[in-house]
Amino acid sequence: MFQDKDHIKFKDYQLEDFLTDEFFIQWVKNPNENTTHFWEKWIEANAQKKEIVMQAATFIRSIDYQEKHLMKNEIYLEVFEKIIRVDLKEVSQKKNSIIPFHWKSILSLRNIAAILILTFCSWIFYSLAFKRSIVKEDPIEWITKVNRAGIKTVLTLEDGSxxxxxxxxxxxxxxxxxDTIRSVLLEGEAFFDVAEESRPFVVDLGKAQIEVLGTTFNAKKSSENKLEVALVSGKVKVNDRKGNQVMLMPSEMLTIQADGEFHKSKFDSLEIIGWKDKILVFRDDDFITVKSKIENWYDVEVKLSGKLSTTWAYTGNFHDESLRNVLEGIKQTSKIKYKINGKKVELYN
Structure with a gap:
C-alpha cells in the first residue's frame, strides 16, 4: 500500500513538515492498522527521528483538542442568536397591543442582543488573538531529561506535577x-504525581497514551516495547494506536505486550514503585533479572562465572544500600560469591 518513496520522503522531515503532512496528521487523529504499521516500522528504521515524530504527534493532538473545545463556543453562539431571533419574533407578534414604549422595547432588546453578541464575539476574538500572540512571542520549548543507569531524578513541571x-x-x-492539555513523552520508567486541574494530562508512550486529570501512577516502557501502567490513586484511561481503550482503578495494572496483547491485574506496590523511594526489590527473580536490576541500579556490568541451577531464584529488599551490601545479602541467602572490580562485578559459585 505504501511505496518506498514514502519511506524516503519522511527521512528529511523536520517538526514543521510533520505538522503539515496530511498523511501523518490523519494517522495521529484517526489511526488504522495500515497507517499504524507503516509509522511503527518507519520510526523503528529511523530512530533518530522518533523524538521529532512524538513531539509533532503530541502537538497535533493538542491542537485537535483545542479545536473541539472551541467548537463548543461556536455552537453556543449559534444557539444564542436563534434565541434572540425567537424573542424578537415574539415581540413583533404583539404589535396590535397599544403599548406606548413598544418600539423602545424592541429597540432595547435588539440593542441588548447586539451588545451581548458583540461582547461574546469580542471575547472569542481577544482570546484567540491573545493565544496567538503568546505563541508568537513565547514559543513552546521542549525539554528533554535523560537519566543514565544508576541515576534517578525528581522533576517539577510548571503546573506543579x-x-x-x-x-x-x-x-x-x-x-x-x-491552555487545554498537558502532554509529555516518556521512554523508560517514571512515577507521576499529577496536579489536579481541568486540563487532561497525557503521557505518550509511543504505541499507547495515558490520560488523567489528577492522580498518581507508574508508567514503564521497556526496551522490548512492553508497556506497564500501575495506578496508585485516582483513575486513568489508556488508549493504544488501534483504538482500544482501558480504564484503570487504584491497585490495578495494565500490561501491553509488544504484539499489542494486553491484560489487567493487581500489583505489589513495593515491587512496582519501591524504586522511587530508593528500595531495590527482588521478587523470585532469576539470574537474568537480578543481573539487569543490579546493572541498571548501580551502573555496573555484571557477569556470571560458572553455572547456576535452572531453578535458582532470589527474593529480597534493600533500602538505599550500597552495591557491596546488596551483593553480601545475595551471597548470604543464595551462596553465590562475588568480586567487584571498579564498574565490573563477577558472580560465581
Whole structure:
C-alpha cells in the first residue's frame, strides 16, 4: 500500500513538515492498522527521528483538542442568536397591543442582543488573538531529561506535577503547557504525581497514551516495547494506536505486550514503585533479572562465572544500600560469591 518513496520522503522531515503532512496528521487523529504499521516500522528504521515524530504527534493532538473545545463556543453562539431571533419574533407578534414604549422595547432588546453578541464575539476574538500572540512571542520549548543507569531524578513541571524519573529513562516535556492539555513523552520508567486541574494530562508512550486529570501512577516502557501502567490513586484511561481503550482503578495494572496483547491485574506496590523511594526489590527473580536490576541500579556490568541451577531464584529488599551490601545479602541467602572490580562485578559459585 505504501511505496518506498514514502519511506524516503519522511527521512528529511523536520517538526514543521510533520505538522503539515496530511498523511501523518490523519494517522495521529484517526489511526488504522495500515497507517499504524507503516509509522511503527518507519520510526523503528529511523530512530533518530522518533523524538521529532512524538513531539509533532503530541502537538497535533493538542491542537485537535483545542479545536473541539472551541467548537463548543461556536455552537453556543449559534444557539444564542436563534434565541434572540425567537424573542424578537415574539415581540413583533404583539404589535396590535397599544403599548406606548413598544418600539423602545424592541429597540432595547435588539440593542441588548447586539451588545451581548458583540461582547461574546469580542471575547472569542481577544482570546484567540491573545493565544496567538503568546505563541508568537513565547514559543513552546521542549525539554528533554535523560537519566543514565544508576541515576534517578525528581522533576517539577510548571503546573506543579512531580515526576520521579527512573534510571535509564528519558522524558520530554514543554517549558509550559497549552491552555487545554498537558502532554509529555516518556521512554523508560517514571512515577507521576499529577496536579489536579481541568486540563487532561497525557503521557505518550509511543504505541499507547495515558490520560488523567489528577492522580498518581507508574508508567514503564521497556526496551522490548512492553508497556506497564500501575495506578496508585485516582483513575486513568489508556488508549493504544488501534483504538482500544482501558480504564484503570487504584491497585490495578495494565500490561501491553509488544504484539499489542494486553491484560489487567493487581500489583505489589513495593515491587512496582519501591524504586522511587530508593528500595531495590527482588521478587523470585532469576539470574537474568537480578543481573539487569543490579546493572541498571548501580551502573555496573555484571557477569556470571560458572553455572547456576535452572531453578535458582532470589527474593529480597534493600533500602538505599550500597552495591557491596546488596551483593553480601545475595551471597548470604543464595551462596553465590562475588568480586567487584571498579564498574565490573563477577558472580560465581
Amino acid at each position: 512531580r515526576i520521579h524519573l527512573n534510571s535509564s529513562s528519558k522524558i520530554t516535556y514543554p517549558n509550559r503547557f497549552s
